[in-house]
Amino acid sequence: MSETTQNAIFAREVQRKLDDVIDWILENVPNKKTTLTRSDFLEARQSICSIASGITNLNHIEPEPAEGGAQYINDNPAPWP
Secondary structure (H helix, E strand, O other): OOOOHHHHHHHHHHHHHHEEEEEEEEHOOOOOOOOOOHHHHHHHHHHHHHHOOOOHHHHOOOOOOOHHHOOOOOOOOOOOO
């Protein structure tokens, strides 16, 4: 099986599992006053699928400062109390 075929199968499986998770979330929202729809998950779906298909480089998820991103991002964990 070629690498392209394996990647396509993997991407389809990720989408299927993501659909399952979204369906579960919509069915089990603890606060029934909250009105969630599938469209609320569109941005997350696009991000996850692009990462799964290898399109997105994980180091470039945050926008650069010139693109409106933060000038400084503190990525050091807080000390244990």
